[in-house]
Amino acid sequence: MSTFQIDFGGAPSKVVGIDLGTTNSLVAYMDLTGPRVLGPIVPSVVAVRADGTFAVGEEARALLLTAPDRAVYSAKRLMGRGVEDIQEELKLFPFHVSGGTESVIRLQVGEKTMTPPEVGAQVLRKLKEQAEAELGETVSQAVVTVPAYFNDAQRQATKDSGRIAGLDVLRLVNEPTAAALAYGLDKRNEGTIAVYDLGGGTFDVSILKLHDGIFEVLATNGDTHLGGDDIDNLLIRIALEDIASEWGQDIAGNQEAVQLLRRNVIAAKEQLSFAPLTTIELDYQGRQYKRELTRELLEKLITPIVDRTLGPCRACLKDAGLTVEQIDEVVLVGGSTRIPLVRHAVRNLFKAEPHTELNPDEVVALGAAVQAGVLAGDVADTLLLDVTPLSLGIETMGGVVAKLIHRNSTIPASVTEQFTTSIDGQRNVLIHVLQGERELVKDCRSLARFELKDLPPLPAGLARIEVKFMIDANGILQVTARDARSGQETTVEVKPSYGLTDEQVEAMIMESITHAEDDFRERQVREARVEADNMLLAIEKAKQNEAWFTLPEAERDEATRALNELLMVYHSDDHHLILAHIEKLNQATMSLAENMMNTAVQGALRGTKID
Amino acid sequence: MQYFDVLGLAPRLALDLKDLEKRFYAKSRELHPDRFVRAPHAEQQRALELSALLNDAYRTLREPIARAEYVLKNSGFDIGEQRSKDVPPELLEEVFELNMALEEADQPQIEAAGVRFDKLRAEIDQELATRFGQWDQAAETGTLAQIRGLLNRRRYIENLLRDVNVHLSN
Numbered sequence: 001m002s003t004f005q006i007d008f009g010g011a012p013s014k015v016v017g018i019d020l021g022t023t024n025s026l027v028a029y030m031d032l033t034g035p036r037v038l039g040p041i042v043p044s045v046v047a048v049r050a051d052g053t054f055a056v057g058e059e060a061r062a063l064l065l066t067a068p069d070r071a072v073y074s075a076k077r078l079m080g081r082g083v084e085d086i087q088e089e090l091k092l093f094p095f096h097v098s099g100g101t102e103s104v105i106r107l108q109v110g111e112k113t114m115t116p117p118e119v120g121a122q123v124l125r126k127l128k129e130q131a132e133a134e135l136g137e138t139v140s141q142a143v144v145t146v147p148a149y150f151n152d153a154q155r156q157a158t159k160d161s162g163r164i165a166g167l168d169v170l171r172l173v174n175e176p177t178a179a180a181l182a183y184g185l186d187k188r189n190e191g192t193i194a195v196y197d198l199g200g201g202t203f204d205v206s207i208l209k210l211h212d213g214i215f216e217v218l219a220t221n222g223d224t225h226l227g228g229d230d231i232d233n234l235l236i237r238i239a240l241e242d243i244a245s246e247w248g249q250d251i252a253g254n255q256e257a258v259q260l261l262r263r264n265v266i267a268a269k270e271q272l273s274f275a276p277l278t279t280i281e282l283d284y285q286g287r288q289y290k291r292e293l294t295r296e297l298l299e300k301l302i303t304p305i306v307d308r309t310l311g312p313c314r315a316c317l318k319d320a321g322l323t324v325e326q327i328d329e330v331v332l333v334g335g336s337t338r339i340p341l342v343r344h345a346v347r348n349l350f351k352a353e354p355h356t357e358l359n360p361d362e363v364v365a366l367g368a369a370v371q372a373g374v375l376a377g378d379v380a381d382t383l384l385l386d387v388t389p390l391s392l393g394i395e396t397m398g399g400v401v402a403k404l405i406h407r408n409s410t411i412p413a414s415v416t417e418q419f420t421t422s423i424d425g426q427r428n429v430l431i432h433v434l435q436g437e438r439e440l441v442k443d444c445r446s447l448a449r450f451e452l453k454d455l456p457p458l459p460a461g462l463a464r465i466e467v468k469f470m471i472d473a474n475g476i477l478q479v480t481a482r483d484a485r486s487g488q489e490t491t492v493e494v495k496p497s498y499g500l501t502d503e504q505v506e507a508m509i510m511e512s513i514t515h516a517e518d519d520f521r522e523r524q525v526r527e528a529r530v531e532a533d534n535m536l537l538a539i540e541k542a543k544q545n546e547a548w549f550t551l552p553e554a555e556r557d558e559a560t561r562a563l564n565e566l567l568m569v570y571h572s573d574d575h576h577l578i579l580a581h582i583e584k585l586n587q588a589t590m591s592l593a594e595n596m597m598n599t600a601v602q603g604a605l606r607g608t609k610i611d
Numbered sequence: 612m613q614y615f616d617v618l619g620l621a622p623r624l625a626l627d628l629k630d631l632e633k634r635f636y637a638k639s640r641e642l643h644p645d646r647f648v649r650a651p652h653a654e655q656q657r658a659l660e661l662s663a664l665l666n667d668a669y670r671t672l673r674e675p676i677a678r679a680e681y682v683l684k685n686s687g688f689d690i691g692e693q694r695s696k697d698v699p700p701e702l703l704e705e706v707f708e709l710n711m712a713l714e715e716a717d718q719p720q721i722e723a724a725g726v727r728f729d730k731l732r733a734e735i736d737q738e739l740a741t742r743f744g745q746w747d748q749a750a751e752t753g754t755l756a757q758i759r760g761l762l763n764r765r766r767y768i769e770n771l772l773r774d775v776n777v778h779l780s781n
Contacts, residue, residue, distance in 0.1 A: 012649065170648050214636050375648045383640055409670060412644065412663035470663055473644045 015141045015170060015376045016131045017368025019178075020044070020120060020158065022076040022227065023200030023335065026365040027127040027142075029135065030373035035182065035366040039130035046122040047071035048110030053522050056126040065263065068094060068255040070110040074229060075119040077201050078105050079161075080153035082498050088225075092233045094255055103498050117500060118508055120161030128167060141168045143372040145364050146475075147202040148174035149222035149389045151435050152447050153498035155476050160500055164508045170375050172474040175199070176206035177386055178367030179333040180215055182358055191328035192218075194316075196346050196354070197364075198309060199334035201227040205313045207320040207327070213381035219319035219408045220389050221312040228269075228336040231302050235265045238301070239280055243289050257284045272298050273338045299341045306345050313349055319408050330354040333363050385410050388471050392447075395432035399441045404469055407437065414470040418484065425457040431467065433477065446497040450479050453491040465490055521575070528578035532570055535582050539563055539589065547595035555591060562588040612685045614668035617661070622750075624679055624743035624758075626672060635669040675739070676765070679758055686752070688759055699764050709771060713778060725775040728768050735765045 016038070017028045025044050028037045047060035048070050055063060064071040077089055082103050089095065098108035106113045124144075131139045144167075146158050155172055162169035173181075176195035184193075190211055197204040204222035208215055239261055244250045251257045261282050271278040272295045282289040317324065332354045336342060346354050358366065373379035387408045393401040394417070404415045419429050429452040436444030455463055464484035471477055481490040500508075539559070542548055548556070562585040569577045615622045618634045640646075642665055647658040671677045680690050705727065712720035739761050746754040 171645070211636065214639070371645075374645055377649070383643055383645065385639060385643070410666040412659050413666050413670075414660075414663040415667070470659070472659055473662075 012376065013140055014135060014137065015143065015372040016128075016135075016139055017178075017365055017370070017372040018124065018127055018142050018144045019175070019365035019368055020076065020123060020144055020146075020161070021199060021364075022074050022202065022229065024361060025123050025127055026362060027131045028362070028365040028369035029131065030369040030378065035369035035373070037362055037365055038134040039127075041361060042123060042126055042130070043073075044076065044123050045071055045073040046075070046109065046114075046119050048112050051522070052111065054122055056122050065256070065259050067110075068259050069096060069108075072107055072109050072114070072119055074201055075107070075116045077225070077229075078107075078116040079120065080151065080155070080157035080498050081105065081116075092229075094258070103496065104500055104504075115500065115508075117157045117160040117505075118164060120158065121164035121508075124161055124165035124167055128165060140166065141170050141372075143171045143173055143368045143375065144169050145175045145178050145368050146172050147199075147222065147224060148176050148197075148204040148206055148220040149202065149224050150475070151224075151390055151445055152475070152477050153445075153496065154224070155474060156496070156499050159474070159476070160505050160508075163505055171371060172476075173368055173371050173384070174204070174206065174217075174220065174386055174389075174475075175202075175364045176204045176220070176331075176333060177208070177215065177217055177384060178365075178371065179331055179363045180206070180208050180210075180367065181370040181382070181384065182363045182367035183331050183355060184210055184215060192322065192326055193329040193331060194313075194327045194350055195331045195333060196309070196313070196337065196350075197222075197333035198336040198342060199227050200336070201225070201229050203227060203309050203312065205309070205316045207316055207322065214383050214385060216385045216410075217387045217408075218322070219316045220387055221316040221319070222389070223308065223312060226305070226308055227334070230305050231269060231336070231339075232262060232266055234301060234305070235269060235280070235298075236262055239265060239282070239289075239291065242291060243282065246289060247287060251284070257282070260284060268293055269298070270338075273340060295340070302339075302341065306339075306342055309342075310345065310349060324349070324351055327352060331363075332356055333360055335361055386473070386475070387411060388413060388475055390435045390445075391437055392469060392471065392477065393434050393436075393444070395434065395441050401434055401436070401439060401441055401444055405471060409471075411471050411475060412473055414468055416466055416468045419452065419463075419465045419467055419481075420461050421455065421458065421463045422460055424460050426460065426463070427455050427457060428453050429455065429463075429465065431479075433469070433479070447477065448497055449495045450481075451493040451495070452481050453493055455490065456483070456486075467492075521573075524575040525573055525578070528575040528582070529570065532566055532578055532582055535585060536563070536566065539585070542589070542592055542596060545596055545599070547592060547599050550595065551592055555588070559585070559588045559592060612682070613664065614671055614681060617665050617668050618672070622682060623747050624675075624682060625740070625747055626678065628673060631669070631673055635665070638665050675743070676762065679739070679743070679762060682746075683755055683759055683762075686755055688755060690759070690762070699767060702764070702767065706771065709775070713774065716778075721775055721778055725772065725779070728772050728775065732765060732768050732772070735761055735768070739765075 014029065019026045021044055023044060024041045026037055026041050027039065028035050042057040043061045045057065045060040045064055047055045047063040049055050060071050064073060074093055078086055078095065083097065083105055086105060090097065096108040098106050098113050104115055106115055128139055142162065144158060144162055146155055158172060159169050176197045179195050179197060180193060193208050193210065195206045202222065202224050203226040204220065206220040207218045209218055236258065240252050264281055268278045268280045272293065276295045278293055280291045280293055327350050330346060330350045330352045332346065337360050343354060370379060370382065371384060374382050388405065388411050389407060391403045391407045392405040393403040396402045404417065405413050419431065421429060431450045433447045433450065434441060434444040435447050438444050452465055455465065465481055466484045467479060467481045469477065469479055479492055481492050482488060483490055566581040566585050569581050572578065612622050618631065618638060642658055642662040644655065644658045644662060647655045671681050683690050709724045712724060739758065742754055742758050742761065
C-alpha cells in the first residue's frame with residue numbers, strides 16, 4: 001500500500017531579484033502573477049548621520065545637499081577598481097579617497113572609511129529590509145545584476161557586497177540580459193533582439209537569440225564609463241563656467257553649491273525629455289543664476305556622448321555575425337534612454353522601433369526577479385545562456401598575452417593548459433591571468449596571479465601541470481591545477497590584483513553584524529525619546545488644565561518629581577531606563593488624566609468646548 | 612572524443628548544424644548550473660564542469676575548421692601554427708606577386724589578388740567538405756593527413772587575405 005508523502009520541511013526561502021544601479025537600485029520578486037517590484041526605488045546614496053549611523057536612499061540623497069562630505073553616490077563606478085585606475089573619476093566626482101591600496105579604494109564618508117563593496121552592501125541591506133517588509137518573511141538569497149561589460153574584479157566586488165549585507169548571491173546576471181528576460185516572458189517568440197542599456201554610469205549592448213524559452217546571448221559589448229552621469233557632468237561644467245563669468249566667482253570648489261547645481265541640472269535634463277525648453281537655476285547665498293536651455297541645444301551638446309554608444313553597437317552586431325536587418329526587436333533599458341535623441345539614434349542604427357512598454361527604471365529588477373524564479377525552480381522552460389564580455393589570457397614571453405577563452409564565449413567556459421618548469425628543481429610556477437582584447441600585457445587588465453606551489457623537484461621541462469581555467473555562470477574565474485603525472489591536485493595560491501581578500505570580507509561581515517546591533521540599539525533609544533517627547537508635551541499641556549490645580553498637593557509633587565526624573569534620564573543611551581521613567585510618570589499622573597477626562601466629559605455635556 | 616560524447620554524437624566531420632543546435636539546447640536545459648543552485652555543492656560543481664564542457668564542445672564543433680582541428684588533435688596530429696616561411700610551393704608565385712603589389716601599394720593588383728585568394732579558399736573549402744564525407748565513411752588516417760594539409764594551406768591563405776583586407780581598409 002502506498003502512503004502519501006507529506007513534506008514537513010518549511011517552504012524554501014524566497015529568492016529576490018536586485019538591480020544594484022549606479023544611480024538607483026530596486027528589488028523585485030516573481031510570484032504566480034509575474035514579476036513585481038517590492039517597495040520604492042532606492043537612490044544608491046549612502047550617508048553617515050551626525051550620530052554615526054547610516055542613512056541610505058532618499059534620506060542620504062537629501063544629506064548630499066546639506067552635508068556633501070558625509071554622503072557618497074555613484075560608488076558603483078569604483079567597484080573592483082584600484083586607486084590608480086580612478087584618477088579620471090576623481091576629477092568628475094567628489095569622492096573622498098582616504099587612501100587604501102593599489103587593489104582597493106577606501107572612501108572617507110563623514111567619520112567612517114568605507115570600501116565600495118561596503119557602500120553597495122548598505123544599499124543591498126536597505127533593499128533586503130524593504131523586500132522583507134513587503135513579503136513578510138526573511139530574505140537571504142538574491143540574484144543581483146551587473147553591467148554586462150563588468151570584468152572579473154567588478155563582479156567579485158558585487159558578490160562581496162552581497163556577502164557583507166548578509167545576502168547569498170545565487171547568481172550575477174548581466175543587466176541587458178535581465179531586461180530581455182523581463183520583456184520576453186510573456187511573448188515567448190523566436191527571433192533576435194538587441195538590448196540597448198544606457199544607465200547612469202555604464203553602457204551595455206547585447207544581442208540575443210530567443211528560441212523556445214532559451215535566451216542565448218550571441219554577443220555583448222559596452223563601456224563601463226559611459227552614461228547619464230557624463231551628460232550631467234558636461235552640463236554642470238558648462239553651468240559652472242557660465243556662473244563664473246556672470247558672478248565673477250568660481251564656485252566649482254564649493255561642494256554644497258555644486259551638489260545643488262547637480263540636482264537642478266538633472267531636473268532640467270529630465271524635463272527636456274518632455275518639453276522643448278527649460279531653465280537651469282541656482283539660488284546660492286543670495287545670488288541667483290538662471291539660464292534657458294532648449295532641447296535643441298542639449299542635443300547638440302550631448303551628440304558626442306550618444307555617438308560613443310554606436311561603436312559598441314556595431315562591434316556587437318559584427319561579433320554576433322548579424323546585420324542590422326536581422327535584428328527583429330530592440331529593447332531600451334536605463335533612465336538615459338528616455339532622452340529623445342538617444343531613442344532617435346537607436347531607431348536609426350537598428351532600423352526598428354524600440355520597445356519602451358516597461359519602465360526603463362524597473363525592467364532590470366523585473367528581469368532579475370524572473371531569473372530568481374528560474375533558480376528557485378518556479379519558472380520552468382526559461383533558460384539563460386550568457387557570455388563572457390572579455391577575453392581571458394595569460395602572460396607569455398615578452399609581455400605578450402596568449403588568449404585562452406575568447407570574448408562572447410558561452411559561460412560556463414573552460415580551457416586546460418599544460419605548464420612546465422624552466423629550471424632544474426623548480427618548485428613554483430607563477431601564472432599571470434589577464435582580461436582584455438589587446439595583445440600586450442600592459443594594455444590588458446590584470447586579473448590575478450596564480451602560484452602553483454610545492455611541485456616535485458624535477459629536471460627543467462619534465463614537470464607536467466595541467467591548469468584548468470574556468471569561467472563560471474557568474475562570469476567569475478576559478479583556477480584549479482593538477483599534476484598530470486600523479487593526477488594529484490596542485491596547490492594554487494591566488495593573488496587577486498584588485499578587490500578584497502576573503503579575510504577582509506569576513507572582517508566586514510563581522511563588523512556589519514556589530515554595527516547592526518549598534519544601529520538597532522540606537523533606534524530603540526530614539527524611539528524611547530520620541531515616546532518621552534509625547535509624554536512631556538502632554539504633561540506640559542495638562543498643567544494648563546484646571547484639573548492640575550484641583551489635584552491634591554502630594555500628587556502634584558509626585559508628578560513633578562517623576563517629570564524631572566524623566567528629563568534627567570532623557571539623554572541616556574539606555575532605552576530601558578527612559579521607558580521605565582515614562583511608565584513612572586504615567587503612573588504618577590493617572591488620577592490627573594482621569595480628572596481631565598471627567599472635566600472634558602462634563603464640558604462636553606454642558607456643550608462647551610474644552611481644549 | 613569528449614566533445615562529441617557530451618552532445619550524444621559519434622565523431623563525424625560533416626555535421627548538420629540545425630541538429631547540433633537542437634542537441635546543444637536540450638543538453639543545456641539538462642546540465643546548466645541554474646538547475647542546481649539548491650543542490651549539494653558537489654552536484655553544483657559537477658553541473659559547472661559538465662556545462663562548461665558542453666559549451667566548449669558546441670563552440671568548437673559548430674565551426675567546421677575548429678571541428679576538423681579538434682578531430683586531428685585527438686587523432687594524434689600536431690596542429691601547431693605553421694611558420695610563415697613555410698610557403699606552400701604551389702602558392703610561391705602568387706605570394707611573390709602579392710608582396711610586390713603590397714610594397715608598391717598597387718591598388719588594382721592587390722584587389723585582384725584578393726579576388727584570387729578568395730577563390731582559392733572557396734576551392735579548399737569544397738575539397739575539405741569532400742574529405743570530411745570521406746572520413747565519415749571510413750575513418751582512415753590517410754584522409755586526416757590530407758585534411759591537415761588542406762587546413763595548413765587554408766590558414767596560409769587566410770593570413771594573406773588578412774593582409775589584403777588590412778591594406779584595403781586603410
